Amino acid sequence: MSEQTSRSNEAVTNQYDAYLTPIWKNLNVPIKRASGETLEDFEGNEYLDAFSGISVTNVGHNNEAVVEAAKDQLDEFVHGCSYVHPNAPVGELAERLATETPGDLTKSFFCNSGTEAVEGAIKLARKYTGSTEVLALEMGFHGRTLGSLALTGNKAYKNGMAPTINDVSHVEPPYGYRCPSCEGETCTAACAENVERVIGTHTADDLAAIVVEPVMGEGGIIVPPEGWLERVQEIAHEHDALLIADEVQTGYGRTGELWAVDHFDVVPDIITQAKGIANGLPLGAFTAREEIADAFESGDHLSTFGGNPVACAAALATLDELQDGIVDNAREQGAWLEDELAALESEFDVVGDTRGLGLMYGLEIVDPSTDGPRGVAPAPDATLAKSVAADLREEGIVIGVGGYYSNVIRLQPPLTIDRDQLERIVAALRSALESEVGR
Ligand code: PMP
Structure with missing residues (x-):
């Protein structure tokens, strides 16, 4: 028996337990191979993937054209350090990004991950502005190395590992469903004034950058209201700071536009990228205006x-x-999905809110009988969200669960997904919710 055929779900999971640092409490299905929207484990079970390896395989698992391009390059050479030896893929990608990224962003730096992209962007913002302070959003996620971790607005990622870098402040996100400033689902651009308040109260007004996810991913799929991002950029510029759009999760088509900022009237000063950029090969980048x-x-x-x-x-x-x-x-499938999820929201009290753009959707699961934090919206129900995800896995569908309160079901499938597959996901969600709570 070859080594490959002797592998099993259990053997791989046991190796994880024994030899990897504990990384995640709830490992999902093991993967032997993947193609398009389908994952296959070592026992031949197939799963419809609605999470894309945390929102990465945007053009489908093992997309043929991407695999071919990678193989062709493997045949030429694998490594020469791109910052020592100029090579064609790097030059061509940089030139391409000068056209594909918004507005006049024309110069890129390439790294290996999202966290590195954010680290690099912060360094560049400091160098360009000569200032040091950085502002980010509460509940935002920007990575786990010590600089980007400082920006990540969630203590769960920092416990026992601080201190991170200094001079980072956080401001309330435009989280309409739980926004204490707006009391309900009516977040408006006025919430951006919180940025001014935090600069006034928490900083020395020596701001290098404001870093935001144009649609927050790990925080729970939070879409800002019209005018919010525009006002945040205005405030950044009034304070001689840069706006860094962290598009690590939202870039490369995820929201139904190539970039999430394309939904708004904003050209950021720096845009960070990773995840979908190479459909699963490790690559990160930031692209900035030439002057910066x-x-x-x-x-x-x-x-x-x-x-x-x-x-x-x-x-x-x-x-x-x-x-x-x-x-x-x-964009098209997302528009259909939006209506279907809104129907689930009206059918089930435990679906407190549904929101998203393109193929980046969240269903916020709540306990309707209990008040949420600060009395805004019902309490998050992370346990139920987790049970629904487990029910779907039983049906052969992989979804994500996340959000600041760990109660948001995340649908972020490969962008190649078709209507039949989405219908299957929505039907499975409906029957899981029915069996968990009734209507
Ligand atoms: N920024 C955002 C918006 C992200 O969603 C993530 C990853 N979830 C990161 C940065 C960090 O990316 P990586 O895990 O590749 O370091």
Whole structure:
């Protein structure tokens, strides 16, 4: 028996327990192979994937064109350090991003992950502005290395591991459903004035950047109201600071536009990217206006593996695939999904709120009999959200559960998903909710 065929769900899971640092309490299904929207475990069980490996495989698992592009580059060479040896995939991807990223963002730096992209963007903002302070959103997520972790607005990721970097303040997110400033689902652009208040009360007004996810992912799929992001950028610029849009999760078509900022009237000063950029190969990036990017002097910032040519070749193919109808599909399927989820919200009291854009949707699961934090909305019900996810897994569907209160069901499938598959997911959600709580 070959090593490959002797592998099993149990053997892999046991190896995780024995030899990996404990990373996650609720491991999901083991994967032997994946294709399109389908995962297969070691026992031949198939799962419809509605989470894309945390919102990464936007053009479908093992997309043929992406795999081909990566293989072609593997045949040429794997590594030469892209910051020592100029190579074509890096140059071509950088040139392509100068066109594909919003407005006049034209210069990129490549790294290996989202957290590194955020770290680099903060360093660049400090270097360019000569200021040090950074503002981010409560409940936001920007990564887990000590700089980006400082921005991440959730103690769960920091317990026992602080201190992180200094000079970071947090401001209330535009979380309409639980916004204490708005008392309900009526968050408006006026919530952006909280940014001014926090600058006034928590900082020395030496601001280098305001960092926001245009749609918050890990925090619970939070979409800002019209005008909010525009006002935040205005405030940033009034304080001579940059607006960094962290599009690690929202970029590359996830929200039904190539970039989430395309939904708003905003061109950020720096945009961070990772996850969907190379459809699963490790790559991160930030892209900035030339004047800002050129604040880095030679040697200021570098990464041995950053801009790996195989990953960059995959990224170029991913962009081609996205623009061959896949972003359009995300937008069209998302519009259908929005209505279906709204129907679930009206059918089930435990579905307190549904929200999202494109194929990035959240269902906030609540206990309708209990008041939520600060009396805003019913209390989060993380246990029920987890049970619903387990029910769907039994039906062969993988979904995510997250959010600041761990009570948001996250639907972030490959953007290639079709109507039949989405119908299957919605039907499974309905029957799981029915069996958990009745109507
Ligand atoms: N920023 C955002 C908005 C993210 O969602 C994430 C990952 N969930 C990160 C940064 C960190 O990315 P990575 O895990 O690749 O370091």
